[in-house]
Amino acid sequence: MEYRRIKDQDDDDGKPHTDLESQYGKPFSGIDNVLNSGAVSIKKPNWKLKSVVTLALTLLTSSQAILIVWSKRAGKYDYSVTTANFSVEALKCVFSLVSLLRIWKSEGVTADNKLATTFDEVSVYPIPALLYLVKNLLQYYIFAYVDAPAYQILKNLNIISTGVLYRIILKKKLSEIQWAAFILLCAGCTTAQLNSNSDRVLQTPFQGWLMAIVMALLSGFAGVYTEAIIKKRPSRNIHVQNFWLYIFGMIFNIIAIFVQDYNEVMNKGFFHGYSFITVCMILNHALSGIAVSMVMKYADNIVKVYSTSVAMLLTAIVSVFLFSFHLSLAFFLGSTVVSVSVYLHSIGKLQPQK
Amino acid sequence: MEYRRIKDQDDDDGKPHTDLESQYGKPFSGIDNVLNSGAVSIKKPNWKLKSVVTLALTLLTSSQAILIVWSKRAGKYDYSVTTANFSVEALKCVFSLVSLLRIWKSEGVTADNKLATTFDEVSVYPIPALLYLVKNLLQYYIFAYVDAPAYQILKNLNIISTGVLYRIILKKKLSEIQWAAFILLCAGCTTAQLNSNSDRVLQTPFQGWLMAIVMALLSGFAGVYTEAIIKKRPSRNIHVQNFWLYIFGMIFNIIAIFVQDYNEVMNKGFFHGYSFITVCMILNHALSGIAVSMVMKYADNIVKVYSTSVAMLLTAIVSVFLFSFHLSLAFFLGSTVVSVSVYLHSIGKLQPQK
Numbered sequence: 001m002e003y004r005r006i007k008d009q010d011d012d013d014g015k016p017h018t019d020l021e022s023q024y025g026k027p028f029s030g031i032d033n034v035l036n037s038g039a040v041s042i043k044k045p046n047w048k049l050k051s052v053v054t055l056a057l058t059l060l061t062s063s064q065a066i067l068i069v070w071s072k073r074a075g076k077y078d079y080s081v082t083t084a085n086f087s088v089e090a091l092k093c094v095f096s097l098v099s100l101l102r103i104w105k106s107e108g109v110t111a112d113n114k115l116a117t118t119f120d121e122v123s124v125y126p127i128p129a130l131l132y133l134v135k136n137l138l139q140y141y142i143f144a145y146v147d148a149p150a151y152q153i154l155k156n157l158n159i160i161s162t163g164v165l166y167r168i169i170l171k172k173k174l175s176e177i178q179w180a181a182f183i184l185l186c187a188g189c190t191t192a193q194l195n196s197n198s199d200r201v202l203q204t205p206f207q208g209w210l211m212a213i214v215m216a217l218l219s220g221f222a223g224v225y226t227e228a229i230i231k232k233r234p235s236r237n238i239h240v241q242n243f244w245l246y247i248f249g250m251i252f253n254i255i256a257i258f259v260q261d262y263n264e265v266m267n268k269g270f271f272h273g274y275s276f277i278t279v280c281m282i283l284n285h286a287l288s289g290i291a292v293s294m295v296m297k298y299a300d301n302i303v304k305v306y307s308t309s310v311a312m313l314l315t316a317i318v319s320v321f322l323f324s325f326h327l328s329l330a331f332f333l334g335s336t337v338v339s340v341s342v343y344l345h346s347i348g349k350l351q352p353q354k
Numbered sequence: 355m356e357y358r359r360i361k362d363q364d365d366d367d368g369k370p371h372t373d374l375e376s377q378y379g380k381p382f383s384g385i386d387n388v389l390n391s392g393a394v395s396i397k398k399p400n401w402k403l404k405s406v407v408t409l410a411l412t413l414l415t416s417s418q419a420i421l422i423v424w425s426k427r428a429g430k431y432d433y434s435v436t437t438a439n440f441s442v443e444a445l446k447c448v449f450s451l452v453s454l455l456r457i458w459k460s461e462g463v464t465a466d467n468k469l470a471t472t473f474d475e476v477s478v479y480p481i482p483a484l485l486y487l488v489k490n491l492l493q494y495y496i497f498a499y500v501d502a503p504a505y506q507i508l509k510n511l512n513i514i515s516t517g518v519l520y521r522i523i524l525k526k527k528l529s530e531i532q533w534a535a536f537i538l539l540c541a542g543c544t545t546a547q548l549n550s551n552s553d554r555v556l557q558t559p560f561q562g563w564l565m566a567i568v569m570a571l572l573s574g575f576a577g578v579y580t581e582a583i584i585k586k587r588p589s590r591n592i593h594v595q596n597f598w599l600y601i602f603g604m605i606f607n608i609i610a611i612f613v614q615d616y617n618e619v620m621n622k623g624f625f626h627g628y629s630f631i632t633v634c635m636i637l638n639h640a641l642s643g644i645a646v647s648m649v650m651k652y653a654d655n656i657v658k659v660y661s662t663s664v665a666m667l668l669t670a671i672v673s674v675f676l677f678s679f680h681l682s683l684a685f686f687l688g689s690t691v692v693s694v695s696v697y698l699h700s701i702g703k704l705q706p707q708k
Contacts, residue, residue: 194548
């Protein structure tokens, strides 16, 4: 394999890696030894594929928020959120299997695309789902300390936590300019979301800040860990990796249904209250989830954060036309800062690192 | 002179200038032929001097705003603003003369530090004062279209106009990163000033935008023109250049006194209503004015804009302690963006230009 040969040369000459792309081949030594075991190598990312999955994620994420507003306009949620989450995981499993069937038909079953797995490979797959579960549980408690507008603002800490964990855990370097761009992304997204209630965030008590930071770290860690899992065996087919990730997603969501909505589902039925818009939302969430995995495989968490941030701005712009939403001056200023950040991130890549 | 020799070599080899510093030697070919005539050369800027004058400007500008708030806390202005402006110009003239006397004593009178001047040299000196006069006149009319909070926001257009005119008129290049930093400086300063009334700026009618842009261009042009005048003959002593600039400032302010406050000054006297704080403000304005000239001589308009922007943030922080001013989330976000902008501007300089 071409890449492996280049990588081995890199290791032989013993010089520090200065090229961002070559970092893909480094072991994720910050993570537990499960991830460290085995040879780590990856094909050089395909820029066309990278762009397509990033664009798909951006468009799916921005339409996601619009679908949520749409479904809320029709009134309250009539369906159980836990069954919807389960349906999303199940649908993603189905999509992965369909993709695999097509691949098996054209390429045949190989070691990289066979569904069968080992305990070693699959044992780390429940961890991201577990991290998200803990984060979602914390979400109920944080509202004792911060209100919804303040929480919306604090969620932007995810951007910084993802950058820091990406650096620490995946040991991938960002250039000085890219770090500056990342701080700007966080500041720009927060600015774009400013409204007359935002200043309440400054009254957040210490416990609120602590929980917000823990939640940001959990969310960032789940993202970075997923990337580590998916990138650990780069030649492994992404649909097999997704299949196993989603199987654990299904299991965790079944538990959630039993804990939270058992009676409701038993009395009213699993799909009670599902409308056309609910089905669209589930479909959108499933496709977005797959897009996130693809971005993790062919790009990285940094690209994911940029993609979802730009999606947030796109949603606001589309909302002007759909819901006669008014854009604030803060939105324009935040969008300007985010745009400059995207530009700096891209030119930061071209500069040689020091 | 060492620099001139280097400059001549630059011209001889005919290659484009890639070093920012070497741009100092280029003729300001965008300006009228008065500025184009004569050999243009400059000493390599002294970094220590550059830092000292920049720091002085930042501190003087930030204390300026605090003195204004202080004087307002004591009630309305009791003195005539036009006589105060004249006093500022007169004081600057006195400071320049005192500095010149000291220089003549130590170095003797030379062609570069003699006060005598030619029509050719002095003919362009009234232009910046005239540009500011037109801008100040427009200020009365713009309030027909925008209110005070919106005007405060629109004034940040000065940052962009200064950058553009600096590039066009002085033909000095900023790197891609420095341009990005400059856009961020404008967005960051505006964000830091956001309050609940700021969104009114979005309702500004076309005439308001047009006048705001014209005023920003006039202000930017006056700044860039002053730099061009001062840098035109780099070996000329700055205090002589200041003396002539301030003489025209005094003349324009005498006209303003006659037009606006003639009766009041005649009835109540020139210094009526002056308090200790008024004297402090006049002293501060005079020193700030001299610091601006120094920054133009030893640094440039870009440094001036950064210096006054950082001063705006410092003022707000000091106001927290002095006037129990509350800092908003927008202020923190804006300050973050401005800080990143300052950082990017400084690392942008180190990158080789393309």
